[in-house]
Amino acid sequence: MQKSQLCPKFEKAMSILSKRWTGLVIYQLLSGPQRFCTIESAIGISGRLLSDRLKHLEEEGIVKREVYPETPIRIEYSLTEKGLALQPLMKELEIWSQNWVTSEDTL
């Protein structure tokens, strides 16, 4: 097996998107900043994995985390400029899914 011949930047971008749940987390955050439990129930991910994904997306500079010391505590996750820049891509995926994914596909 050989090393890939692809552009490393593209490969990196794809590796972020092709990790399970990360795409959906980003998509969900495109509708605005929100807290942990909101994302959790919106996309149906478990706390264990959401915690992991948010941590990685923060490290990648795609998501930022802000703490509001209210009662009960509020921690909001939102997209950085880098994260928001994925909007056109998500739009294309919406278009493709509407045009090509049938209702039988979703069963």
Place this chain on the structure above:
Amino acid sequence: MQKSQLCPKFEKAMSILSKRWTGLVIYQLLSGPQRFCTIESAIGISGRLLSDRLKHLEEEGIVKREVYPETPIRIEYSLTEKGLALQPLMKELEIWSQNWVTSEDTL
């Protein structure tokens, strides 16, 4: 944990793209029909997983497989219309990666 509130078609589309390697396989096939071993070395995937991914993409109607009984045998994989329709999305990912992925990110 609750069920997701997202559009099922979009979720399905994302599930295809967020399975490891599928995005790269589709991207690679955008440059034209090609055989198993070409894809294998171009993106650095193992035969075991490439076989699995091509089978699934065929089931999804994104990839088609054609056998040419030459010597040695030639089996070509190419994108269907549904697969080709992912080109704009891949273009957006290229743009994003060029704008936002740094060379340090790729280390």
Place this chain on the structure above:
DNA sequence: TATACTTACTTACGAAAAGTAACTAAGGTA
């Protein structure tokens, strides 16, 4: 005839990641 070569896979198996559920920590409330 037997051995080897090519492509396109498949099988076996240990390692890594994901899924589920229960648990913890911090802060406030009854």
Place this chain on the structure above:
DNA sequence: TACCTTAGTTACTTTTCGTAAGTAAGTATA
């Protein structure tokens, strides 16, 4: 003190991945 809320973490099982070796079909070579 006991309990509630959010935001996680831990423990454990199941699924998926990665690596390497093996198989099958069809030539070609010694």
